[in-house]
Amino acid sequence: MRVLITGAAGFIGSHLLDRCLEDGHTVTVIDDLSSGDRSRVPDTIALHVTDVADTAAVTEIITDTRPEVIYHLAAQISVRHSVADPYHDARANVLGTLNVVSAATTVGARVILASTGGAMYGDGVQMPTPESVLPQTQAPYGISKYCAEQYLTLHNRLYGGRHIALRLGNVYGPRQDPHGEAGVVAIFCGRIARGEAPTIFGDGKQTRDYVYISDIIDAFIGAADYSGTEAVFNIGSGKGTSVLELLEAVNAAAGASINPQFAPPRDGEWRHGALNSSLATTEMGWRATLSVVDGISRTYGSLSS
Ligand SMILES: NC(=O)c1ccc[n+]([C@@H]2O[C@H](COP(=O)([O-])OP(=O)(O)OC[C@H]3O[C@@H](n4cnc5c(N)ncnc54)[C@H](O)[C@@H]3O)[C@@H](O)[C@H]2O)c1
Known part of the structure; x- marks a missing residue:
């Protein structure tokens, strides 16, 4: 299968890249290396050092490589940074996801988004929290991830996409x-x-x-194979x-x-x-x-x- 991974030089993305290569997929990577490590992407893999917020570049890469599945993990990941600079957070996480899902729709790719469960729901809610609880995030990071999810599910409704958002717990x-x-x-x-x-x-x-990394990778792989109609899943213990x-x-x-x-x-x-x-x-x-x-x-x- 042709797979695109954004953020594959990072923590979760690099484990997912290893797994996709083990499974025999043809993988393309987008990562701006802002926090990722170049050495985690083997030289044999096409690595585009690109910001996912760059609409023209992301559109061109996805149109050229025509992935069947896009694991979208590239993001501004720090809750504290999102408080200090919500504009950067929104640019990477909202505009970045809009670019990925828009291009995915044009080539018929399925997007699996790394969203957040930890930063999504806020305080004073039912524990453990199900997906049906309306997010009341405490930080801009939760808003940008929720907004990113909304673009995915909108594309599902409008264009018949099968995109999925995984609301991950705290991954270690x-x-x-x-x-x-x-x-x-x-x-x-x-x-x-x-x-x-x-x-x-x-x-x-x-x-x-807290969820261990190998369990998280299983969730991403399972989501790409999922044939049901749900689009948003909590992934926690x-x-x-x-x-x-x-x-x-x-x-x-x-x-x-x-x-x-x-x-x-x-x-x-x-x-x-x-x-x-x-x-x-x-x-x-x-x-x-x-x-x-x-x-x-x-x-x-x-x-x-
Ligand atoms: N680690 C966790 O506990 C956790 C929990 C919930 C959700 N997530 C989400 O999972 C994803 C991966 O997180 P991680 O912990 O592996 O983070 P990470 O920082 O290790 O990986 C992120 C990767 O994305 C790249 N990147 C960042 N901004 C980019 C941009 N604008 N354009 C292109 N590449 C960019 C970085 O260089 C890095 O390689 C993120 O979307 C994050 O929000 C992580």
Whole structure:
């Protein structure tokens, strides 16, 4: 199959690229290398160092390569950066997605979007949160991802597309970026390995739904094969893990017992997060398979250097 991956030099995209190559697909990559690592894309793969917000360039690449599936992961990923510069966030995440889905429609490609579950729903909602809860995001990043989803589902309604948005929990695993939604895992692993006290913003009782990278890649591959009519899926474990519990898991993986230092909570943060992914289980047969303790023990070695 002809596959295009945007953001394939990044954390999740590079794991997805590896999997697509293992599965024998012909892959093209768009990545502006703003945070991605060039060495994660093999030299044999066509890499377009392009901003997804560049309408003409994205249209030309998609028209020329005619992918059947587009995994769209290139994005501004930082909640805090979205608060500081919502214009850049909207340009990359809204305009970037509009470019990808518009060109996809012209060549009949299916888009699988990396959306967010963690930053989507806001506080004071049902836990674990199902997709039916109306998003009340706490940060511009959640708005830009929600808006991106809306373009996908609009194209489904207007043009008969079969695009899918995956609302990912906080993804962690080897190669992860400390600035992303689950960046705390990489930061904690590094600090504990150096024998330094990690900083916890707030009281550490805030929870997030952490999902191991291999489970996330299974969800992307499953979404591309999905033949049903749903378009938006939560992809999470269903369990909220507090920052204190996460630190305990990192300490256990390291054989350490380092206490944190505390700092005031940060802007754009929400209190609790856990995703109800029963729709993904019923429709696509997907479920998270790895607990945080097992996932962290697999991850620690690669993130602690
Ligand atoms: N990591 C998580 O916990 C998490 C959770 C929910 C959703 N997501 C989404 O998953 C996707 C991948 O996230 P990640 O953690 O792998 O991030 P990452 O920063 O490691 O990867 C993003 C990649 O996109 C590229 N990129 C950024 N802006 C671009 C632009 N304007 N044009 C072209 N390329 C651009 C970067 O160079 C990088 O290679 C993102 O869409 C993110 O919003 C991630």
